[in-house]
Amino acid sequence: MAELELIVQNFRQEMKRGTLVLAVLTRVDEPQYGYTLITELSALGMAVEQNTLYPLMRRLEKQGLLESLWQIEENRPRRYYQISTLGREVRTALVAEWQSLEQTMSKLLGGTL
Amino acid sequence: MAELELIVQNFRQEMKRGTLVLAVLTRVDEPQYGYTLITELSALGMAVEQNTLYPLMRRLEKQGLLESLWQIEENRPRRYYQISTLGREVRTALVAEWQSLEQTMSKLLGGTL
Numbered sequence: 001m002a003e004l005e006l007i008v009q010n011f012r013q014e015m016k017r018g019t020l021v022l023a024v025l026t027r028v029d030e031p032q033y034g035y036t037l038i039t040e041l042s043a044l045g046m047a048v049e050q051n052t053l054y055p056l057m058r059r060l061e062k063q064g065l066l067e068s069l070w071q072i073e074e075n076r077p078r079r080y081y082q083i084s085t086l087g088r089e090v091r092t093a094l095v096a097e098w099q100s101l102e103q104t105m106s107k108l109l110g111g112t113l
Numbered sequence: 114m115a116e117l118e119l120i121v122q123n124f125r126q127e128m129k130r131g132t133l134v135l136a137v138l139t140r141v142d143e144p145q146y147g148y149t150l151i152t153e154l155s156a157l158g159m160a161v162e163q164n165t166l167y168p169l170m171r172r173l174e175k176q177g178l179l180e181s182l183w184q185i186e187e188n189r190p191r192r193y194y195q196i197s198t199l200g201r202e203v204r205t206a207l208v209a210e211w212q213s214l215e216q217t218m219s220k221l222l223g224g225t226l
Contacts, residue, residue: 003199015132063120101128
């Protein structure tokens with residue numbers, strides 16, 4: 001049914017928008033190139049488009065959660081991203097938030113389903 | 114730090130906005146009065162304001178996920194909400210989405226933290 005599919009799709013998008021920052025922050029302990037990150041996240045079940053991820057990473061850099069460096073590879077410059085000290089603090093806090101939400105949902109879902 | 118707190122708060126709000134529909138759908142197998150629902154959700158760790166929940170329940174009814182009935186209590190009419198057949202289908206689909214996201218996050222968080 002179309003209505004159902006729309007609601008489910010909307011839920012999926014909202015949840016993904018919410019968790020993507022945390023997902024990215026778990027992958028950048030080593031310097032990461034955007035395209036590799038897309039491949040990695042997709043392999044783990046979090047598909048993301050270049051035109052969603054690249055602006056997000058620029059935003060995270062602007063907020064001071066990521067640091068970037070240029071490296072020449074195959075004769076062209078590539079921007080690599082790595083988590084900053086602030087980024088690690090934010091990540092720790094988001095992990096705690098996520099775990100708390102997981103516990104709440106587990107209680108809610110365990111109760112009636 | 115203010116920046117950190119803002120990012121964490123934003124994450125919390127986005128995640129809550131995403132999961133609230135599913136949370137509500139887990140609580141309405143029996144007819145539920147809005148205010149009782151707020152108390153129940155808060156007790157389980159999902160605090161929600163009346164002016165967030167009531168419009169959401171009206172929207173879910175409009176979408177056909179909830180059905181409502183009036184009941185006279187303490188001399189005034191109260192609107193009770195209960196899950197519909199479509200609501201149950203949506204709930205099943207959202208639970209599957211949630212579990213899939215949980216698995217993805219568990220892989221992501223297990224990897225580096």
